[in-house]
Amino acid sequence: MDRTAPATSLQKIVIPYPRVSLADVLGNAVLALVGVAFALPLLWMIFASLDKNAGWRIRLPNLTLENFGSIVTAQGLQPFVNSFYLAAVTTVVATALALLAAYPLSRRYVPGKRSVTLLILFASGLPVTMMLVPIYQMYATLHWLDSRFTTSLFLAATALPFAIWLLMNYISAVPLELEEAAGIEGAGTLRTLFSVVMPLILPGLCVTAVYNFITAWGAFIVPLVLDSTPEDQPGTVAIYQFLGAHGMIQFGQLSAFSLLFSLPVVVLYLLIGRSFQGGFAFGGGVRG
Amino acid sequence: MAEVRFEHVYKLFGAHAAVEDLSLDIADGEFLVLLGPSGCGKTTSLRMLAGLERPTYGRIEIGGRTVNALPPKARDVAMVFQSYALFPHKTVRGNLAFGLKVRHTPRPQIRQLVEEVASMLGLSRLLEKRPAQLSGGERQRVALGRALLRRPQVFLLDEPLSNLDAALRAQMRAELIRLHSSVNATIVYVTHDQAEAMTMATRIAVMCKGHLSQVDTPQEIYDHPSDLFVACFVGLPKMNIVRGRLTNAQDEPVVELLGMRVKPDPHRLRTPGPESRNEILVGIRPEDVLPVPDNAPGVTARVELVEPLGSETLVTSRIADDTTLVARFPARSPVVRGEAIRLGLNTQHLHLFDPITDKSLLRKVSQPGKTLRPETVAV
Numbered sequence: 027m028d029r030t031a032p033a034t035s036l037q038k039i040v041i042p043y044p045r046v047s048l049a050d051v052l053g054n055a056v057l058a059l060v061g062v063a064f065a066l067p068l069l070w071m072i073f074a075s076l077d078k079n080a081g082w083r084i085r086l087p088n089l090t091l092e093n094f095g096s097i098v099t100a101q102g103l104q105p106f107v108n109s110f111y112l113a114a115v116t117t118v119v120a121t122a123l124a125l126l127a128a129y130p131l132s133r134r135y136v137p138g139k140r141s142v143t144l145l146i147l148f149a150s151g152l153p154v155t156m157m158l159v160p161i162y163q164m165y166a167t168l169h170w171l172d173s174r175f176t177t178s179l180f181l182a183a184t185a186l187p188f189a190i191w192l193l194m195n196y197i198s199a200v201p202l203e204l205e206e207a208a209g210i211e212g213a214g215t216l217r218t219l220f221s222v223v224m225p226l227i228l229p230g231l232c233v234t235a236v237y238n239f240i241t242a243w244g245a246f247i248v249p250l251v252l253d254s255t256p257e258d259q260p261g262t263v264a265i266y267q268f269l270g271a272h273g274m275i276q277f278g279q280l281s282a283f284s285l286l287f288s289l290p291v292v293v294l295y296l297l298i299g300r301s302f303q304g305g306f307a308f309g310g311g312v313r314g
Numbered sequence: 315m316a317e318v319r320f321e322h323v324y325k326l327f328g329a330h331a332a333v334e335d336l337s338l339d340i341a342d343g344e345f346l347v348l349l350g351p352s353g354c355g356k357t358t359s360l361r362m363l364a365g366l367e368r369p370t371y372g373r374i375e376i377g378g379r380t381v382n383a384l385p386p387k388a389r390d391v392a393m394v395f396q397s398y399a400l401f402p403h404k405t406v407r408g409n410l411a412f413g414l415k416v417r418h419t420p421r422p423q424i425r426q427l428v429e430e431v432a433s434m435l436g437l438s439r440l441l442e443k444r445p446a447q448l449s450g451g452e453r454q455r456v457a458l459g460r461a462l463l464r465r466p467q468v469f470l471l472d473e474p475l476s477n478l479d480a481a482l483r484a485q486m487r488a489e490l491i492r493l494h495s496s497v498n499a500t501i502v503y504v505t506h507d508q509a510e511a512m513t514m515a516t517r518i519a520v521m522c523k524g525h526l527s528q529v530d531t532p533q534e535i536y537d538h539p540s541d542l543f544v545a546c547f548v549g550l551p552k553m554n555i556v557r558g559r560l561t562n563a564q565d566e567p568v569v570e571l572l573g574m575r576v577k578p579d580p581h582r583l584r585t586p587g588p589e590s591r592n593e594i595l596v597g598i599r600p601e602d603v604l605p606v607p608d609n610a611p612g613v614t615a616r617v618e619l620v621e622p623l624g625s626e627t628l629v630t631s632r633i634a635d636d637t638t639l640v641a642r643f644p645a646r647s648p649v650v651r652g653e654a655i656r657l658g659l660n661t662q663h664l665h666l667f668d669p670i671t672d673k674s675l676l677r678k679v680s681q682p683g684k685t686l687r688p689e690t691v692a693v
Contacts (some may be wrong), residue, residue: 042636201397201399203395203397203399203401204401205398206364206366206386206393206395206399207393207395207399208401208412209365209385209386209387210365210366210386210387210391210392210393210415211367211387211392211412211413211460211464212362212387212413212416212417213387213412214387221412222401225403226402226403294680301500
């Protein structure tokens with residue numbers, strides 16, 4: 027064909043459409059079904075929260091904001107404040123202690139290091155409910171019951187194993203030569219940790235902190251058992267107030283509360299996702 | 315005072331000896347190069363000196379103090395790593411100032427010292443950049459600057475030029491030599507590049523498989539290698555090794571090789587061990603293999619490879635008994651592959667080795683003044 031000649035006639039170009047196989051259709055159908063199964067309860071929750079007469083059926087809402095209104099009050103927001111207090115204290119304590127524990131475990135020669143590391147890993151799998159009765163007794167003896175602060179200390183303790191393990195992985199990604207160089211320059215262990223290692227694992231530290239926060243935000247049974255003061259109830263426990271006596275469930279307020287309570291977690295998950303995409307760049311520090 | 319001493323130092327990793335019986339004295343102000351192939355123990359020795367590894371046996375002294383048990387920061391040494399080990403989250407200024415900040419130097423003094431070193435190394439306009447934004451040569455100079463700022467007793471450099479391109483390497487070599495003379499510090503330098511060792515060192519310590527083979531000035535190492543390994547490792551292209559025989563003619567030892575006969579200096583000759591049965595190995599450096607006219611003493615050879623370097627031409631040729639000889643021909647030599655040429659030897663600088671122990675058969679003798687007595691004389 028002479029490409030230099032102008033197109034004198036419009037030729038119909040037929041592009042064959044790729045054939046759709048049965049496997050594709052079925053696969054997508056199943057995925058769609060699963061997606062719907064997850065989406066429907068969420069949809070109900072959103073509708074019900076805006077509905078004046080919410081029931082357990084999905085129906086177009088009788089639009090109102092009074093469900094939210096009843097929660098966003100000084101008294102209604104108390105559970106949120108409590109949850110935030112618990113999660114914040116847990117995060118700070120657990121992350122700080124985990125960093126101090128993870129650094130020597132992943133670097134220094136410690137006798138029995140391997141067994142300690144494995145022990146920590148297994149400890150992260152221990153169900154909390156197993157420990158609750160003896161812990162309750164311990165707290166009772168120490169007069170530590172009914173306090174948000176001591177409750178978050180226990181939450182931090184249960185969060186430690188996994189946090190240590192997470193941070194150990196991040197720390198071992200830092201090239202050992204940087205720490206050797208810092209050592210030769212005169213930095214001691216703590217100085218090396220805070221000046222050299224910590225800045226380089228900042229993304230990992232954030233991930234660990236956010237993970238601790240989310241876990242503590244959703245803590246239910248520990249605050250339920252260790253803190254019975256009504257004003258100290260976190261959101262997870264407070265949600266029961268909507269399940270009134272005689273099976274009377276205030277669906278509208280329940281779903282509004284759930285929506286508001288899930289919001290911080292959703293936001294934090296979005297944040298962690300972004301930091302993973304950032305990647306780890308030790309650019310220029312160590313060649314190769 | 316910053317002499318360094320290794321006394322019968324061993325480093326064992328399990329059953330494997332990375333360093334075996336290293337005894338080495340390094341004088342104050344010396345530029346000592348630890349030279350050897352990978353796995354010879356040179357980096358391990360340097361790390362033991364830095365305090366990053368502990369010797370399994372033996373003693374290491376810096377400035378008269380035994381430092382075996384001291385951590386790196388107490389030893390007053392500065393190290394430049396092969397991969398520079400710059401802190402990626404700090405700027406160049408932050409990297410340079412790190413050691414000073416750790417030692418609680420007052421802020422204005424830190425600023426002044428950093429700027430001095432930066433201008434000495436040409437880093438002044440890079441002070442606010444991060445290592446990721448620098449080229450290899452610039453990063454290397456920052457690593458060097460960080461070491462210089464410490465004013466340590468000993469500088470330790472672990473193959474710092476190996477990641478640079480050839481031109482930059484030559485430039486940095488000159489800078490390091492200049493630095494050594496201006497700072498007058500004791501420098502221990504590890505490399506596998508014998509050209510670096512020859513040009514920069516006041517003394518070279520050649521290591522092989524964990525042992526110290528020879529420690530001497532560069533020229534001595536080149537002219538009088540103590541064993542076959544040192545002879546072949548130092549000098550590019552590699553020394554030619556041919557078989558020869560050591561016989562006695564009229565009560566005087568004579569070496570026969572390649573159809574020629576040479577008389578070694580009897581004052582220096584050691585007798586080879588009985589197992590060798592008078593067979594010895596003779597080393598000839600490529601610059602001592604010369605083209606000669608057909609009637610001169612020598613061997614006929616067929617040219618196999620011609621490598622023109624511009625300033626000279628390396629000619630590899632094969633002789634009758636299947637040995638190859640590499641020769642340095644002058645530049646623009648009209649040699650062609652496949653040609654038959656006649657090669658002669660400069661008989662004044664032959665090296666003799668025992669084929670079983672690989673040790674040199676020529677003792678070193680202190681030579682007065684600059685007159686060089688040839689090791690061998692043609693017969």
